[in-house]
Amino acid sequence: MLLTLIEFLAVISAGVYGVLxxxxxxxxxxxxxxxxxxxxxxxxxxRDLFLDRTPLFWIAAPHYxxxxxxxxxxxxxxxxxxxxxxRLLPIPDALGLGLFSVVGTAYxxxxxDMSWFNAxxxxxxxxxxxxxMGDVVCNRVPSLFRPSTPLYATASFxxxxxxxxxxxxxxxxxxxxxxGLAVVVFTRLAAIKWDIRLPDLRYGTEEID
Amino acid sequence: MLLTLIEFLAVISAGVYGVLxxxxxxxxxxxxxxxxxxxxxxxxxxRDLFLDRTPLFWIAAPHYxxxxxxxxxxxxxxxxxxxxxxRLLPIPDALGLGLFSVVGTAYxxxxxDMSWFNAxxxxxxxxxxxxxMGDVVCNRVPSLFRPSTPLYATASFxxxxxxxxxxxxxxxxxxxxxxGLAVVVFTRLAAIKWDIRLPDLRYGTEEID
Amino acid sequence: MLLTLIEFLAVISAGVYGVLxxxxxxxxxxxxxxxxxxxxxxxxxxRDLFLDRTPLFWIAAPHYxxxxxxxxxxxxxxxxxxxxxxRLLPIPDALGLGLFSVVGTAYxxxxxDMSWFNAxxxxxxxxxxxxxMGDVVCNRVPSLFRPSTPLYATASFxxxxxxxxxxxxxxxxxxxxxxGLAVVVFTRLAAIKWDIRLPDLRYGTEEID
Numbered sequence: 020m021l022l023t024l025i026e027f028l029a030v031i032s033a034g035v036y037g038v039l040x041x042x043x044x045x046x047x048x049x050x051x052x053x054x055x056x057x058x059x060x061x062x063x064x065x066r067d068l069f070l071d072r073t074p075l076f077w078i079a080a081p082h083y084x085x086x087x088x089x090x091x092x093x094x095x096x097x098x099x100x101x102x103x104x105x106r107l108l109p110i111p112d113a114l115g116l117g118l119f120s121v122v123g124t125a126y127x128x129x130x131x132d133m134s135w136f137n138a139x140x141x142x143x144x145x146x147x148x149x150x151x152m153g154d155v156v157c158n159r160v161p162s163l164f165r166p167s168t169p170l171y172a173t174a175s176f177x178x179x180x181x182x183x184x185x186x187x188x189x190x191x192x193x194x195x196x197x198x199g200l201a202v203v204v205f206t207r208l209a210a211i212k213w214d215i216r217l218p219d220l221r222y223g224t225e226e227i228d
Numbered sequence: 229m230l231l232t233l234i235e236f237l238a239v240i241s242a243g244v245y246g247v248l249x250x251x252x253x254x255x256x257x258x259x260x261x262x263x264x265x266x267x268x269x270x271x272x273x274x275r276d277l278f279l280d281r282t283p284l285f286w287i288a289a290p291h292y293x294x295x296x297x298x299x300x301x302x303x304x305x306x307x308x309x310x311x312x313x314x315r316l317l318p319i320p321d322a323l324g325l326g327l328f329s330v331v332g333t334a335y336x337x338x339x340x341d342m343s344w345f346n347a348x349x350x351x352x353x354x355x356x357x358x359x360x361m362g363d364v365v366c367n368r369v370p371s372l373f374r375p376s377t378p379l380y381a382t383a384s385f386x387x388x389x390x391x392x393x394x395x396x397x398x399x400x401x402x403x404x405x406x407x408g409l410a411v412v413v414f415t416r417l418a419a420i421k422w423d424i425r426l427p428d429l430r431y432g433t434e435e436i437d
Numbered sequence: 438m439l440l441t442l443i444e445f446l447a448v449i450s451a452g453v454y455g456v457l458x459x460x461x462x463x464x465x466x467x468x469x470x471x472x473x474x475x476x477x478x479x480x481x482x483x484r485d486l487f488l489d490r491t492p493l494f495w496i497a498a499p500h501y502x503x504x505x506x507x508x509x510x511x512x513x514x515x516x517x518x519x520x521x522x523x524r525l526l527p528i529p530d531a532l533g534l535g536l537f538s539v540v541g542t543a544y545x546x547x548x549x550d551m552s553w554f555n556a557x558x559x560x561x562x563x564x565x566x567x568x569x570m571g572d573v574v575c576n577r578v579p580s581l582f583r584p585s586t587p588l589y590a591t592a593s594f595x596x597x598x599x600x601x602x603x604x605x606x607x608x609x610x611x612x613x614x615x616x617g618l619a620v621v622v623f624t625r626l627a628a629i630k631w632d633i634r635l636p637d638l639r640y641g642t643e644e645i646d
Binding site (some may be wrong): 068069071076130131133134136137140149155158159161162163164165167171172173181191216217218221222 | 445459460461462463464465466467468469471472482486489491492493494495497499502503515516517573574576619
């Protein structure tokens, strides 16, 4: 029940980000819906393809694409959508990042031969690569890869490891998942509040070519 | 027979678009062939991966990649290819959009748990996402997502729904497919003729951030 | 044994390219690791998805993602990494291109219905499309597609065909693989030494639209 609510909020907030990004770039409804779809479902789709899970989760849960469609319709009718929504987004987005990280890690751990490190990567990919693909399709360097964003993949990575280590040490599944999710949400919101980012690794280009 | 001819024309016209785009951007033959390949086969490849169909259609129909290869060779030798071809393309391209939309929708409907809405999305992805991936790989915002193109994904969506609703109401398969294809072709060619586009959804950026 | 060493050097050199590219673009560690991962494993991942091979090779060989992680950490701590590494890279990179081309082709030939031409494409995709995806995610036109790079996909294509023809004429597998790899390495290094490139196929844009 609570999980369903978090998942619902997470899909909605990813969709809102997608609509705002696509509208800011001057796209039409095809672009708005496509970008919202890619940001909402891209990470989970990559996970399912990489783990050979079938059917894809948005085929198995067909109400989600329809929700994104109507979200895109409604948000396309609003004149100044950003003003209202950008304040509200960080909390559901952080919850969604936490949920998808834990779920992606858990699915990966069900696969034979899965190393802990790869399982953590699956958590991060599930939680964050929808946004990466949305940026790529909008012809932008992914904001996930740039030092301008407060810890995001890092929060997902820490929460995924929390979940992995707790389950490997036989902590009850639901407690491990809750703590993993909490680590993600706490890290992400703390990073936003105190503007914690990874350093820019650019090197002096005048030194080479 | 007629289907094979339409498919052939559709692959050729997608390939021609790819060659022209890559040459316009100053690529070499590797780029020209790759972009033509991606535009011709990208949508169907995504469909097959998402539906877990194996082998991929261009592995099962291995003459198509060879056709695109020789098309790319021939069109790379022509000095001013655009002048000759751009007039001819819209009709085979619209036919191909119609065919691939209907085929993609039909394959999707064979999958258990497939909602009508998702099946229509599979029609659109099959018909249009080769072009989206071609644009992405050429470092352009996909023209499919921008209001500068006359109805394209919209035509595919309408035709896919036509096919879905007719087959669900037990219309004979071949009639449903023909009508679905006709809706796509008519919508697309009408949109080109009367320059019908979806509106630009950009919002005033001076109002936010 | 020798194969394992070549594979190791190839993964390392692809990872180094990825780190240098991401740092040059001013990314943070998330970007550096992601780009290195995509360049190192992207081509093989596409091959595995297209051939429906499961688990993905970097899930079956889980030390590789960890190697790339520590490579990214170490290379992120060096102040001027390019000066030291760019001299060393072409030889391991050419070896890796050769190895991955031959391995990709060999895996493709195991698949039923695989045409020789498609098998050669699988060699090229395995050897080169990690770099293409790395460029795409960094918002650049893939250097593989541009005439500014000495023969790269072409070297892979020639070596893949060498391997295909030799195995089809019943040459012993290990000899066919060695000769295929040698053709790739020789072609690539000769192309670098004598600056051999494919021609720019741009046509006069003033002639059309």
